[in-house]
Amino acid sequence: MLIRPAADDFRIIGAALGRILLVVAGASMLPMIWALLGAEWHPLGTFVLMSGVFALVGSVLVRVSLQPSRSISVDQRHLDWSHGMVVVAVTWVVVPMIGSIPFWLSDHYGSPLDAYFDAMSGLSTTGLSLVQDLDHLASSLNFWRHLLHFLGGQGIIIAALVLFAGRGITSLFAGEGRDDRMLPSVQSTAKAIWAVSLVHLTIGVSALAIVAYAGLGFGPVRSVFHGLMIFFAAFDTGGFTPQSTSIGYYHSAAFEAVTAVLMVAGALSFGLHFRLWSRAARRTRIEVPMQSGGRDRGDRWSILRSLEIRSILSTFGITMTLTLLGLAALGVYTSVAGLSRQGFFQILSAHTGTGFTTIPSSELALWGGMAFGGMAIAMALGGMASSTSGGVKAMRVGLVVRAIRDDVKGDLLPEGALVDDSYYQFGRHRLTSDVARSAMVVSLLFVALFLIGAGIGLVYGVPLQQALFESVSAGASVGLSTGVTSPTMPGLLKLTYIVEMLLGRLEFIAVFVLIGFIYSWVRGR
Amino acid sequence: MMGRTVLGMAGGLLVLFMSPVLAGDVAVSDLVADGESYSGTEVTVIGELVGDHGNRRDGFTWTQLNGDSYTSAPVADGGPLAGSNIGIGIRMPTELVDGLDPPGRYRRVGPIVRVTGVWKYHDPVRQGETYLDVTSMEVVDPGRTLHEPPLWGSYVVGLVFLAIAAVVWWQYVRRRDGA
Numbered sequence: 001m002l003i004r005p006a007a008d009d010f011r012i013i014g015a016a017l018g019r020i021l022l023v024v025a026g027a028s029m030l031p032m033i034w035a036l037l038g039a040e041w042h043p044l045g046t047f048v049l050m051s052g053v054f055a056l057v058g059s060v061l062v063r064v065s066l067q068p069s070r071s072i073s074v075d076q077r078h079l080d081w082s083h084g085m086v087v088v089a090v091t092w093v094v095v096p097m098i099g100s101i102p103f104w105l106s107d108h109y110g111s112p113l114d115a116y117f118d119a120m121s122g123l124s125t126t127g128l129s130l131v132q133d134l135d136h137l138a139s140s141l142n143f144w145r146h147l148l149h150f151l152g153g154q155g156i157i158i159a160a161l162v163l164f165a166g167r168g169i170t171s172l173f174a175g176e177g178r179d180d181r182m183l184p185s186v187q188s189t190a191k192a193i194w195a196v197s198l199v200h201l202t203i204g205v206s207a208l209a210i211v212a213y214a215g216l217g218f219g220p221v222r223s224v225f226h227g228l229m230i231f232f233a234a235f236d237t238g239g240f241t242p243q244s245t246s247i248g249y250y251h252s253a254a255f256e257a258v259t260a261v262l263m264v265a266g267a268l269s270f271g272l273h274f275r276l277w278s279r280a281a282r283r284t285r286i287e288v289p290m291q292s293g294g295r296d297r298g299d300r301w302s303i304l305r306s307l308e309i310r311s312i313l314s315t316f317g318i319t320m321t322l323t324l325l326g327l328a329a330l331g332v333y334t335s336v337a338g339l340s341r342q343g344f345f346q347i348l349s350a351h352t353g354t355g356f357t358t359i360p361s362s363e364l365a366l367w368g369g370m371a372f373g374g375m376a377i378a379m380a381l382g383g384m385a386s387s388t389s390g391g392v393k394a395m396r397v398g399l400v401v402r403a404i405r406d407d408v409k410g411d412l413l414p415e416g417a418l419v420d421d422s423y424y425q426f427g428r429h430r431l432t433s434d435v436a437r438s439a440m441v442v443s444l445l446f447v448a449l450f451l452i453g454a455g456i457g458l459v460y461g462v463p464l465q466q467a468l469f470e471s472v473s474a475g476a477s478v479g480l481s482t483g484v485t486s487p488t489m490p491g492l493l494k495l496t497y498i499v500e501m502l503l504g505r506l507e508f509i510a511v512f513v514l515i516g517f518i519y520s521w522v523r524g525r
Numbered sequence: 526m527m528g529r530t531v532l533g534m535a536g537g538l539l540v541l542f543m544s545p546v547l548a549g550d551v552a553v554s555d556l557v558a559d560g561e562s563y564s565g566t567e568v569t570v571i572g573e574l575v576g577d578h579g580n581r582r583d584g585f586t587w588t589q590l591n592g593d594s595y596t597s598a599p600v601a602d603g604g605p606l607a608g609s610n611i612g613i614g615i616r617m618p619t620e621l622v623d624g625l626d627p628p629g630r631y632r633r634v635g636p637i638v639r640v641t642g643v644w645k646y647h648d649p650v651r652q653g654e655t656y657l658d659v660t661s662m663e664v665v666d667p668g669r670t671l672h673e674p675p676l677w678g679s680y681v682v683g684l685v686f687l688a689i690a691a692v693v694w695w696q697y698v699r700r701r702d703g704a
Contacts, residue, residue: 025690040631045679052686059690063697105676107600132606133595135575138631216587217580226577243576243589244610251587251614251654338653359655362558487608 004524005517011065012079016087017094018061020157024095025054027151028144031102035140043138046102053098085513088157092502092510096120099148106141108132110487113494120498122148124505125388127239127355127479128497130487134244139225142242146232152505153236153266153388154197155190196273197235200265204231207258215254226250234262237389239355239479247345248358256345259356267312267352267383275303275426307423308384311398316351319378323347326371346480351378353389355479365466365482376469379478380450390477390504392446396439398423403436445508449475449500456496457484475500553592554611556644560655564646570657571639571665572596575612575629578622586622590615590640590657591629599634601671615640617659626668637666 028051035044079087096119103115114130121128122145131137131145209227212218218226229242243249247259265273303309324343333339342358349356357364367375382391402423410419421431429435453471458464462484470484474497485497503511551568572592579587591612598604617640629635642659645651 041675042673045676045683048683049679049686050683052683052690055690056686056693059693059697063693066697066701105679108606110606132608133593133600133610135589135591135610135612136595136599136601136629136631136633215581216577217582218577222577243612244591245589245612245614248614248655249576249589251616251651251656253652333647333649333653335649335653338647338649341652342647360557360560363560487606 002520002524005521009083012083013086013090014061014065016079016083017090018058018063018065020087020091021054021058021061021094021098024099024151025051025058027147028054028099030147031140031144034143035138038139040138040140043102043106043140046105047140047144049105050098050101053101057094057098082513082517085510086517089506089510089514091157092123092506095151096123096148099123099144102141102144103131106138108134108137108141113491114487117494117498118145119148120501121479122146122238122240123152124477124501125149125153125236125238125353125390126474126477126501126505127233128474128481128485128501129240129479130485130494132487134242137242139242142229145240146229146238146242149236149238149240150197150232153238154194192274193270196270196277199277200235200262201231204235204258204262204265208255208262211252211255211258212250216250216252230259231262234259234354234356235266235388237263237266237352237354237383237387237477239349241356245360246358247356248360253341256341256358260345260348263348263352263354263356266354267387267389269308269384269386271386271426272303272309272384302424302426306425307398307402308395308425311401312351312384312394315378315381315394315397316347319351319374319381320344320347322370322374322377324374326367326369326374329369330367330371332367332371347374347378350375350478350480351381351383353379353382353391353476353478355473357480361481361483364480368465372465372469375480376472379469379472379476379480380446382476382478390475392443392476395425396443399431399436399439400443402431403440406431442507446475446504449503453496453500456493460490460493462493470497471500475504477501477504553590553613556613556657557611560644560646563644566644567641568644568657569639569641570613571637572612573629573637573668574625574635575610578625578628580619580622584619585616586619587614587616587656588622588628589613590638596629596634596637599629599671601632601673602634614654614656615642615659616656617642617662621659621662625664629668632671632673634666634669634671636664636668639663639665 028047032044032047032051035041035047096116099122100112100115100119103109103118104112108131109115109118110130110132117128117130120126127149205224205227207227208230209223212223212226213220216223226242229240230247232238233240239246241247241249247256250256320343323346324339327333327339327343333342345356345358346364348354364375380391381397382393383389385393385395387393406419406421410417413419422428423431450468450472453475454464454468457467457471462470466482466484469480469482472478473480474485484493551563551570553570553572556563556568556570570590570592572590573596574588575591576589581587589612591610593609593611594607595604595610600606626636627633640657640659640662642657642661645658646655647653648655
């Protein structure tokens with residue numbers, strides 16, 4: 001029997017959602033300040049409006065949900081798993097809705113749906129865009145687009161966790177597709193994630209700005225502007241750029257190299273970042289507490305033994321080989337240097353889920369055969385778990401392959417023989433059937449998502465290869481496009497990609513729980 | 526708004542099509558869509574310089590040349606939306622840029638230029654980059670600054686919302702602390 005959610009359930013959800021929206025209202029002050037400093041008065045007004053809506057909705061939700069006069073305050077009850085999932089899913093629907101206000105009022109979008117598409121793409125760190133005349137867009141709006149990458153990539157929920165301590169917040173953390181708790185408490189983990197991100201921000205922006213200033217000959221202010229925008233998009237594996245020609249705008253191998261490092265950094269899990277940065281982990285002998293209860297007693301090379309690292313290195317190697325061989329077969333580049341630089345950058349961008357490109361989408365559309373296969377597979381697989389990139393993720397790929405291998409091994413060995421079903425991931429873990437099933441289910445859901453999106457594209461007459469490419473790009477939060485994503489594409493296709501971006505970024509569960517919650521509310525007793 | 530749109534479009538059309546001097550022999554969109562066909566050939570294109578003038582130490586300046594409808598009818602000037610920008614990278618000797626107005630950005634239409642150069646498609650010398658290696662440039666229109674008026678309504682509504690939010694929050698905090 002379905003149980004209809006009680007009023008207190010709504011209050012608990014409302015209170016958490018309200019607090020998160022207040023955090024976003026605070027963050028939306030940043031583009032406001034940017035517009036003020038740049039004397040961009042038209043966008044400034046739209047940011048004031050957006051902040052006002054965030055603050056109003058947030059404060060009203062908190063006020064209505066938390067009534068101190070009640071005998072048991074909702075504040076004293078903690079979020080259970082389903083509450084947390086519902087909060088995350090609703091947050092990810094509502095924030096782009098309000099966050100798209102400045103886009104819609106900028107006159108650079110054909111419809112509110114287009115503006116919402118870009119806000120969702122920004123927040124989900126996808127990078128597909130329906131903006132028109134990007135090259136004349138206000139810098140403050142560009143800043144807001146890229147800041148959405150940062151908020152979505154680092155996690156707006158995580159930001160809220162840092163500011164608002166509360167019980168039962170683990171579900172919020174997990175709802176955003178994160179399962180890598182590095183420190184004993186979720187809140188301290190959230191703080192660590194933001195600390196790591198801010199260090200990267202400082203180093204990344206400085207490196208890009210120096211290259212832009214010294215190497216590309218940009219002015220100092222514009223160098224910092226480009227550095228900041230590209231950092232947000234690279235480290236959060238987003239893919240927005242301030243110019244319409246993406247990274248091809250810079251015509252610089254050095255700039256691409258720094259961007260590539262940032263893309264890789266963004267595709268690494270925060271747990272790995274933490275280990276790499278932790279002083280203790282740099283010692284020869286390390287002992288890092290594990291979420292699973294196991295302990296990591298490995299040496300400095302233990303990182304290379306981890307299943308996830310091996311998985312991502314393998315898939316990157318395979319997809320890069322496929323792509324480069326495909327490009328060579330097509331004769332796209334006449335020199336080895338050209339093939340290497342251009343091929344490597346596009347495949348790295350695809351595998352990390354960033355979506356930067358140095359070639360126009362019309363050219364990407366011509367990549368057929370193995371080059372297309374390599375790119376599409378790389379996009380679908382994505383980066384590491386608990387990173388900002390999307391897709392199936394390396395850990396799941398590793399687990400699925402390992403489970404299949406163990407099964408085959410078991411069949412080949414004599415009856416009664418034991419198969420070692422453990423794997424190394426900073427400590428030894430058992431590959432139980434539950435773990436394998438979970439990895440397989442999410443992987444299959446991604447495949448289904450890609451196919452459904454491609455199917456809808458086909459219905460609208462998009463050629464199979466392009467329909468599949470675009471669907472994978474949206475569902476795996478990549479952002480590369482063969483030109484299908486454009487302001488003129490049908491509304492239902494825009495909506496399909498929006499849903500794909502949401503589902504892919506949240507890895508399904510939170511959205512499914514929200515649907516179940518709504519269903520219980522309507523049909524439950 | 527409508528009037529500005531019509532004026533902007535008319536001005537743009539005038540600049541692009543009425544004078545025979547301004548015609549490029551290849552459209553930027555053709556170079557983007559079918560770059561390989563023009564590989565190694567000398568082409569003349571017309572468009573707006575946008576983004577940055579990157580003056581590099583080797584004596585060349587890199588920038589972007591857009592050949593879309595926004596060149597003639599910018600959105601900020603009431604021009605209609607016409608899809609994504611269509612642009613190519615161009616490289617030219619820095620002396621060609623000397624005295625040129627700033628490139629197009631927000632509230633700024635960049636210089637509209639007619640450039641001639643060799644279309645380098647997947648240039649092996651520059652590890653596969655594609656760009657127009659410009660040898661000569663003629664300024665058609667020096668560019669201009671645009672005015673975009675503030676959206677006063679959004680200020681008013683936004684500030685009212687912020688004020689209400691502050692009152693609601695203050696009430697909540699007062700009741701919470703008093704409870």
